[in-house]
Amino acid sequence: MEKTDYRILGLNKVFSEKDLANIDDSQVYVISILSYFATSLFDKTKKEDVLWDITENCISQLNLEDCVIYLLDRDKKLLIQKAAYGNKDRGERKILNPITIPLGKGIVGHVAASGKPEIISDVTQDPRYILDDVQRGAEVTVPLLIGNEVIGVIDSEHSKKAFFTLNHLFLLELIAQLTVKKLAHIIQNKKDSFTNDNAYYKQFCYLVEKEKIYMDENLSLSSVAEQLNISTNYLSQLINNLSSCSFPDFINRYRVEEAKSCLIHPDFTNYTIAAIGLESGFNSKSAFYSAFKKYTGITPTEYREKHKNIS
Template sequence: MNNKQNSPNTLDEIKAISFFSTSLYHKNSVEEVLWDITKNVIQQLGFVDCVIYVFDKEKGVLHQKAAYGQKNPYEEVIYNQLEILLGNGIVGSVAKTKKPELIPNTKYDRRYIIDDEERSSEICIPIVMDDTLFGVIDSEHPEANFFNQKHLHLLTIIATLCAQKIKEIQTKTRKPFTRANHYFKKLESLMQFRKIYRNPCLTLSSTAEDLGISACYLSSMINNLLNKSFIDFINEYRIEDVKNNLHSEEFSGYTIVSVGLEAGFNSKSAFYSAFKKHTGLTPMAYKSQSVLRCRHS
């Protein structure tokens, strides 16, 4: 590999600054910024994986908040979402020192932590605002020696642009989310009256489109108001539907699984997993307990 290919040049810098500045210009939330960065790092730099960790100062941990590649199977979902203690692993070390690192071969670095699968090289860049750590941009590749100084330089520029945009968003005066929010009231109406949660193909994007807002805005609104994810929000409606229908005459001829599918779950496993998560019981155990309570009342 020749030095010309490895060394950054002014044209690369100008292109990176121009592209990412333009891409981030209309982003209105931190979430939108992070997801946009991960997607475009892969598409523009030819990477196969990119994850952004955000630092939780109170807990001293880094949370995976956005990803693209294998870590992101669909929508804004992160597979095998990790938390890393400050100082642990390569990501934690970079977060602690606030200095970027390029690891040619992870096989020879004892700090390396396997995420969704083992990869051979890694590059980590801290996102720093006013000398305060915000998070880390991390990318891995299956080939050893894949990343070079050009990648390191361009990712450092991207991390700086990311920090500038996040600071801009955070310093703007914004009204806090409330339940009186027009879009939240419209969302509740879609759930309660149109019962859109019964659609097994319902997604964050399709719901946001119905509301006339971005997927990131919708995700932020639910998270801020209810402290839960979009999936948990939808599944709670589905589970309440199931609980109401398990004993109704209308569904007396249905199996328990069929009741779950009618409520919007797209598979038996998704239904049982969500039901157990939200109630602590399997659907069968819940139905049996309900029958016993009715007999003793």
């Protein structure tokens, strides 16, 4: 994979060069998913928020049926459920009666004891399987590791047998690394950004300046975030922090510059003011007039007349 890919650069503070090098060109989707997970964590400052965010995104981004994170209480030798999304959650970020699993018991307990990830294609054939609510078909469990020490596990079950593949395992192991590194970031009280903000910001600017995405009147913060494979909240904060303005202001500045060029260009002499606004990406005459006056101090009509007199 091309190492100058902005998504690779955006993750180079999270993963090692070796980790990223192991992702080949056929696995571009992996980088896109990891970018979303990493940027979704940008504003999380509490460990529990990190765990809930990871489980929620495993459902929304990986299309899993459920995802549970357990943390290990080493003194009690117990795995304690800390976050759950899917069939095992109740629609809110709260676990009233957390599941506890003794270290070494069940599939989850075995993975925590061994430090080795496992895919169980048919849990009905595995005597270690612990039924907690309804019978499932398959399970994947990966350890959360700091060095060689297990601090917890990420676990997912599915109703279909043989659902989980090696691709699921590979991706979940990277997500486990991401989770641990974000937790360490919080514990160490680091104030610097978790991701390489400049890489994502430069790609955003490229889309605006070179691809001229501002010309799309339906452009939105969420549509650009989706195009960049990052979270919407992260993109909003990124623009605010690095350009000192909001997303609408950033985009409208380019639209106004486009309109200024059109207003004095001979090819647009017969265009109405409203038509030029639409050509520049504004979705209404009022929005165009308001933005133009805000950034230039005069109306589009006054601007055109002023430059007619100059020429």
